[in-house]
Amino acid sequence: xxxxxxxxxxxxxxxxxxxxxxxxxxxxxxxxxxxxxxxxxxxxxxxxxxxxxxxxxxxxxxxxxxxxxxxxxxxxxxxxxxxxxxxxxxxxxxxxxxxxxxxxxxxxxxxxxxxxxxxxxxxxxxxxxxxxxxxxxxxxxxxxxxxxxxxxxxxxxxxxxxxxxxxxxxxxxxxxxxxxxxxxxxxxxxxxxxxxxxxx
Amino acid sequence: xxxxxxxxxxxxxxxxxxxxxxxxxxxxxxxxxxxxxxxxxxxxxxxxxxxxxxxxxxxxxxxxxxxxxxxxxxxxxxxxxxxxxxxxxxxxxxxxxxxxxxxxxxxxxxxxxxxxxxxxxxxxxxxxxxxxxxxxxxxxxxxxxxxxxxxxxxxxxxxxxxxxxxxxxxxxxxxxxxxxxxxxxxxxxxxxxxxxxxxx
Amino acid sequence: xxxxxxxxxxxxxxxxxxxxxxxxxxxxxxxxxxxxxxxxxxxxxxxxxxxxxxxxxxxxxxxxxxxxxxxxxxxxxxxxxxxxxxxxxxxxxxxxxxxxxxxxxxxxxxxxxxxxxxxxxxxxxxxxxxxxxxxxxxxxxxxxxxxxxxxxxxxxxxxxxxxxxxxxxxxxxxxxxxxxxxxxxxxxxxxxxxxxxxxx
Numbered sequence: 001x002x003x004x005x006x007x008x009x010x011x012x013x014x015x016x017x018x019x020x021x022x023x024x025x026x027x028x029x030x031x032x033x034x035x036x037x038x039x040x041x042x043x044x045x046x047x048x049x050x051x052x053x054x055x056x057x058x059x060x061x062x063x064x065x066x067x068x069x070x071x072x073x074x075x076x077x078x079x080x081x082x083x084x085x086x087x088x089x090x091x092x093x094x095x096x097x098x099x100x101x102x103x104x105x106x107x108x109x110x111x112x113x114x115x116x117x118x119x120x121x122x123x124x125x126x127x128x129x130x131x132x133x134x135x136x137x138x139x140x141x142x143x144x145x146x147x148x149x150x151x152x153x154x155x156x157x158x159x160x161x162x163x164x165x166x167x168x169x170x171x172x173x174x175x176x177x178x179x180x181x182x183x184x185x186x187x188x189x190x191x192x193x194x195x196x197x198x199x200x
Numbered sequence: 201x202x203x204x205x206x207x208x209x210x211x212x213x214x215x216x217x218x219x220x221x222x223x224x225x226x227x228x229x230x231x232x233x234x235x236x237x238x239x240x241x242x243x244x245x246x247x248x249x250x251x252x253x254x255x256x257x258x259x260x261x262x263x264x265x266x267x268x269x270x271x272x273x274x275x276x277x278x279x280x281x282x283x284x285x286x287x288x289x290x291x292x293x294x295x296x297x298x299x300x301x302x303x304x305x306x307x308x309x310x311x312x313x314x315x316x317x318x319x320x321x322x323x324x325x326x327x328x329x330x331x332x333x334x335x336x337x338x339x340x341x342x343x344x345x346x347x348x349x350x351x352x353x354x355x356x357x358x359x360x361x362x363x364x365x366x367x368x369x370x371x372x373x374x375x376x377x378x379x380x381x382x383x384x385x386x387x388x389x390x391x392x393x394x395x396x397x398x399x400x
Numbered sequence: 401x402x403x404x405x406x407x408x409x410x411x412x413x414x415x416x417x418x419x420x421x422x423x424x425x426x427x428x429x430x431x432x433x434x435x436x437x438x439x440x441x442x443x444x445x446x447x448x449x450x451x452x453x454x455x456x457x458x459x460x461x462x463x464x465x466x467x468x469x470x471x472x473x474x475x476x477x478x479x480x481x482x483x484x485x486x487x488x489x490x491x492x493x494x495x496x497x498x499x500x501x502x503x504x505x506x507x508x509x510x511x512x513x514x515x516x517x518x519x520x521x522x523x524x525x526x527x528x529x530x531x532x533x534x535x536x537x538x539x540x541x542x543x544x545x546x547x548x549x550x551x552x553x554x555x556x557x558x559x560x561x562x563x564x565x566x567x568x569x570x571x572x573x574x575x576x577x578x579x580x581x582x583x584x585x586x587x588x589x590x591x592x593x594x595x596x597x598x599x600x
């Protein structure tokens with residue numbers, strides 16, 4: 001639990017950075033960029049909580065999420081040049097982030113008594129909706145609808161996590177294996193430029 | 201009830217197809233297209249349920265909606281050419297779909313004790329919001345804000361349904377009459393190119 | 401309370417007008433424009449209510465908000481020319497509107513037991529999200545992410561309101577002082593073309 005929670009906060013922090021970077025590209029001011037950072041970081045979990053009726057949503061009653069986001073602002077500005085060069089690092093953190101959000105989203109859905117198929121859906125929703133809202137607010141077609149394997153990695157990871165937990169695997173070990181799987185799928189997809197076939 | 205439920209699922213199925221077709225036009229991949237299909241099909245009912253506090257929302261606890269959407273994917277791909285030629289058929293199903301969603305949305309709102317004016321609003325919300333979210337995700341100004349009579353047909357149908365049910369009409373008959381009315385308004389609006397005056 | 405409620409309705413009315421005007425610029429029809437008016441006027445409060453779990457949301461159980469919005473339609477059409485010339489008047493009402501929504505949003509959040517930092521966030525959300533949704537539906541990057549000090553005025557006002565109420569100031573006086581502060585910040589920002597530095 002503590003491991004998952006820590007990683008959840010890291011995911012929040014890293015997603016906030018990805019929001020700030022897109023906002024900078026769109027020449028937004030500091031306030032607008034902070035809003036984008038917030039919705040990117042907590043958007044997925046918020047939609048999940050609304051859909052399953054877990055209100056007030058998590059970040060309203062737990063201040064740590066807000067702190068993680070606020071911390072991301074100076075870090076992004078100070079390490080700006082470093083972050084640009086570390087595009088690879090961002091990619092790594094982002095991929096870890098979606099993996100963690102997939103898992104924590106599923107766990108929360110199960111704790112509310114949802115069926116496995118819906119818990120898996122909620123895992124994917126938690127991982128990808130933040131980025132979708134970020135892109136809509138920036139007036140772009142959400143990247144997950146166009147780019148390389150992204151949400152699909154979450155979906156595969158969520159199925160994997162469910163099967164392993166049904167098989168009675170130790171939860172912490174399952175966290176690590178699932179995170180590794182989602183991370184590996186993303187790396188391989190990028191390296192070999194894999195993508196899902198377009199419809200039609 | 202059983203009639204309404206069956207028609208509700210048909211509406212879900214048909215709306216999913218309309219989402220898949222727009223996604224194909226936007227050259228999305230299969231996963232992205234499936235997401236668009238989902239939000240088109242369940243978006244309206246989801247927003248209605250969130251607003252009236254009926255959480256978890258309907259499709260989370262009832263797997264049939266998900267099945268209807270998943271079925272739409274192979275059907276759209278296999279009958280692709282057929283569907284393009286059957287644009288008229290899609291239009292027919294879509295028009296039936298909004299009629300059914302208007303009615304089922306109102307019935308749900310009434311069952312939560314809403315006032316008539318709000319129940320009518322929730323009927324229109326149920327029918328049209330899915331398409332609005334679909335268009336936003338595809339980065340277009342929602343069609344209902346530009347095109348021929350669409351949401352207005354739902355609004356007129358909702359009023360008609362309310363008046364008839366106040367007059368004590370048999371519910372099943374009312375379903376059929378209201379569906380026919382909304383359907384007819386749409387057909388006539390298309391045939392004679394009717395539209396609502398623009399503002400200003 | 402009565403003062404706040406009356407001003408809340410005025411804010412709803414004025415925001416509806418701002419939605420109608422943008423819809424007219426986008427050449428929407430009367431129905432689409434009315435929908436834009438609704439979401440502009442009640443969007444912020446709706447998102448706030450969903451996040452804190454205050455469902456059904458306020459305007460579903462209180463018909464006065466709907467009446468305020470419906471009234472805005474003929475007023476905008478009849479006084480069209482007058483409103484264009486009175487751009488300054490709209491600006492004034494809009495600025496009063498965000499001030500009032502900031503305060504009423506905070507008060508509602510406090511009444512649901514939220515922490516001060518979250519109540520302040522909910523105040524800003526109530527004030528600005530309606531305009532954000534309006535801009536997304538019209539396929540524009542939300543103005544608050546680009547323009548002069550707007551949401552920041554709400555944030556400063558919300559902090560001010562909180563500090564003064566902690567100091568035991570009379571509530572009605574606090575309403576007036578906070579509204580004046582937010583209003584003044586906006587006027588000064590426009591007059592001297594102040595803006596927040598862009599990120600990067």
